[in-house]
Amino acid sequence: MGTLSAWSENLSTKEKKKVIKQLVEGQDYANQLQILLRNNDNPSQQQQTEHHLSSTKEQLVDKILSSFNQTLAELTSVNVSSSHNQTGSNDDQLVKSEDCSESRRPRPKEKRGCYKRKRAEQAWTVVSPTTQDGHGWRKYGQKEILNSKHPRSYFRCTRKYDQGCQATKQVQRLEEDGSQMYRITYIGAHTCTNHSFKAVWIISDSESRGTCMAPIERHDDRCSNLAPTTPVVKQETKEEMSGTPNDVTDLDSAMWKDFMGFEYCSEPDVMISNVYSCTGIKFRNFEMDFVNGFEFDGSDECVL
DNA sequence: TGAATTTGACCTAG
DNA sequence: CTAGGTCAAATTCA
Numbered sequence: 648m649g650t651l652s653a654w655s656e657n658l659s660t661k662e663k664k665k666v667i668k669q670l671v672e673g674q675d676y677a678n679q680l681q682i683l684l685r686n687n688d689n690p691s692q693q694q695q696t697e698h699h700l701s702s703t704k705e706q707l708v709d710k711i712l713s714s715f716n717q718t719l720a721e722l723t724s725v726n727v728s729s730s731h732n733q734t735g736s737n738d739d740q741l742v743k744s745e746d747c748s749e750s751r752r753p754r755p756k757e758k759r760g761c762y763k764r765k766r767a768e769q770a771w772t773v774v775s776p777t778t779q780d781g782h783g784w785r786k787y788g789q790k791e792i793l794n795s796k797h798p799r800s801y802f803r804c805t806r807k808y809d810q811g812c813q814a815t816k817q818v819q820r821l822e823e824d825g826s827q828m829y830r831i832t833y834i835g836a837h838t839c840t841n842h843s844f845k846a847v848w849i850i851s852d853s854e855s856r857g858t859c860m861a862p863i864e865r866h867d868d869r870c871s872n873l874a875p876t877t878p879v880v881k882q883e884t885k886e887e888m889s890g891t892p893n894d895v896t897d898l899d900s901a902m903w904k905d906f907m908g909f910e911y912c913s914e915p916d917v918m919i920s921n922v923y924s925c926t927g928i929k930f931r932n933f934e935m936d937f938v939n940g941f942e943f944d945g946s947d948e949c950v951l
Numbered sequence: 952t953g954a955a956t957t958t959g960a961c962c963t964a965g
Numbered sequence: 966c967t968a969g970g971t972c973a974a975a976t977t978c979a
Contacts, residue, residue: 785954787971
């Protein structure tokens with residue numbers, strides 16, 4: 648562990664900005680929490696303050712923790728990579744990687760190969776007739792998968808860079824002939840505060856499931872504070888509109904249109920029919936007989 | 952023209 | 966070594 652300034656030296660300008668932004672946000676939330684706590688003795692005043700701030704104490708704590716987590720993740724990753732460089736690490740892999748990229752093509756602006764393959768630390772799979780879930784996703788890759796007819800598309804949260812949200816998802820059409828169902832694997836929960844659709848993450852939580860099947864209107868994000876019922880759409884959510892990945896384009900357009908109608912209604916995540924946790928620890932099955940009588944047999948196996 | 956998507960190369964776990 | 970996940974330049978789109 649180095650000093651903060653040592654860390655800071657290893658951060659790019661962009662990373663510094665992000666870290667600072669996260670810390671400032673955290674500070675702001677902490678200040679709000681402080682105001683709430685100071686009003687603790689006066690329930691009516693506290694209620695009024697809470698209303699004014701549009702956030703409860705619990706929500707503020709969540710935001711503060713989220714801010715710290717993101718910042719720490721940022722600093723930790725930088726520190727790890729920089730320690731390689733500083734110590735002139737003998738890490739064969741690292742040297743090999745650099746040689747490799749050097750020989751293949753001109754050195755890119757930012758070093759490549761500094762990413763770690765994700766482990767399914769927090770992953771769950773959804774089988775759904777639509778790839779929509781109310782979140783903004785950007786496609787960053789597509790791969791042909793062995794023994795699969797359809798390619799797998801990779802999406803990351805559109806808030807990855809501005810809010811450090813690490814959520815990703817993989818979308819693959821089911822193998823069954825004529826199937827218009829998609830297996831969507833979510834990896835990592837959203838830490839961004841862009842949308843008011845956190846219900847799905849809550850639903851996925853084994854502890855709170857059953858009590859949160861109904862949409863939860865949360866006003867704990869600034870965007871929803873500005874427009875409580877209308878998440879910021881702009882282009883981030885374009886993927887959700889057009890973003891039926893390529894392998895999804897043959898989905899009957901009329902049916903797709905029908906689904907579109909649900910996108911920003913109050914129950915975006917109820918599109919999900921069955922949810923299977925694939926963390927290796929838990930197995931969940933949500934029978935949410937919902938969209939126009941879609942029925943699923945729940946026979947899908949865990950894919951992770 | 953900026954943003955999103957595509958796609959081939961790069962990288963890592965197994 | 967291979968398959969799968971990610972990156973980023975090139976391309977497409979609005």
